[in-house]
Amino acid sequence: MTIQTFIRLAAICGAVLMSSAPAGAHPHVWVTMHSELIYAPDGSITGVRHAWAFDDMFSAFATQGYESKVKGQFTREELAPLAKVNVESLKEYDYFTYAMADGKKAKMIDPLPDYYLDFNDQVLTLHFTVPFEKPVSAKELKIDIYDPTIFVDFSYDKKDPVKLVGAPANCKAEVKPPREMTFAEGKALSQIPPDEKNTTMAWGANFANKILVHCP
């Protein structure tokens, strides 16, 4: 066969295969967040308390099948089993919370047992605290919150997204929303070689919701 035919044939097959390839999932869950950073008396940070409000569609989906005394309203006790399921499912994804203290990864462990779910105005909110393995004292603390698989879309609430609880007076927290990707970055990203380890994590971190805490 001629080389042109070979190329044409191969190109068509390639095109069909490419178009069948996973083009990337899209978010199915939207979460609006509030976070509190909890400090110990000695000025080290012990953990992050999250309040994650789910979108109305997912709120309805998640509460499907749970009994409630008043239809359309759920108490914390009624939602306790669901909260357990949620927190246990999140373990697999590291609770979507990643922390770096002075440039080094800070390990986080399973949430404290006082987690619970709220259901108000058809919105389901998960409250839970993710502690650090060891309280962290750092000049620069960076916390990223994101889902590398973009099944969940996280964003900070416009109002009071982050609070420092019990922090030393000179600590300052800054919230950085995900920034828009420039065309050039998008192009560069799509050209990252497939064998680059943790490419997904590295990518996601760039466009995660970031909390930056600066304690001089």
Place this chain on the structure above:
Amino acid sequence: MTWLARRSALAQCVLFILFVLLVAGAIDAVSAAPFGVGSAPAVDGVTGWVLAKQAEFYRMLSGAIRAAKADGSAAWALLGISFAYGVFHAAGPGHGKAVISSYLVANDETWKRGIALSFASAILQAMTAIIIVAIAAVVLNATSKAMGDTVRVVEMVGYGLIILIGLRLLWVKGRAFWHLLRPPAHAHAHDHKHDHGHNHGHAHNHNPGHDHDHADEAHAWGHAHAPEPSELTGQHWLKRGLAAIVAVGLRPCSGAIIVLVFALAQGIFWIGVASTFVMGLGTAITVSVIATLAVGARGLAGRWAKAKPGGGMLMLRGLETAAALVIVVFGVLLLTGYMVSERMFGV
């Protein structure tokens, strides 16, 4: 450039199959990630645009459902958004594009049948979602976790079916390919008369529009008796295709399930059902387009094969065998969870 043309038919064939497998493998490697759910989505160009559109329309669905609850005529807007979502969403992982396309190439189906198969499987996917929610949520008042578990079981069955279909195709097409590669020992001059009679008989069985390479096979391989794969006639395409339709259709769209449960919670389940079917229509169109492309490629290959005596038929059977292999590989990757078609949030 003539290096390739000068290679033997076998070498060209092997090279081509290797290339196809390489592309498939590369795509999988690029898209594989922990849990196998798509890697960093390429936000550049068309893919990024499709992704953005998917999310956009999906996000509009909840608002549209609430609007439809308040005002019945808003249901039309909901249907429009559902359709758009279906069209863009099918460009993402799942909805059987790769399996259906490979199936069409391996079986040498016409584009009309390709469209029929695409539509049938898309409608079945819509029905699976509706049935699961209807039974689980409406009748049993089960939790979404229970629904997620049900989906997982159902999709495993679907993936198993895909593997079975692929294996059977691999056996049939692979055997045909192998026999062309190394004709059985009894092939010699005496087979000439034997061949022509044999193949003329087959020619009369062909449906119009079906590839006529069997008659050509005799001319191209006058001295060899190539056994005909038994499924090459087009008469039982629907029966054959049924397995493929069911295999692909068993996996419902997670988005459709969430939408149905939300519509149920809002008290407008039937509007949710209509929305799901319209979503299915959208995905059917997208999958049909891909399927038609695949059939077109196969047609090109067939026409080229006819023009080239000797290596052409070998090449063609090789292509079909590669397509069957792709089906098996996809089924295995899906079944083992290495590749995830669509995530069902395990709430």
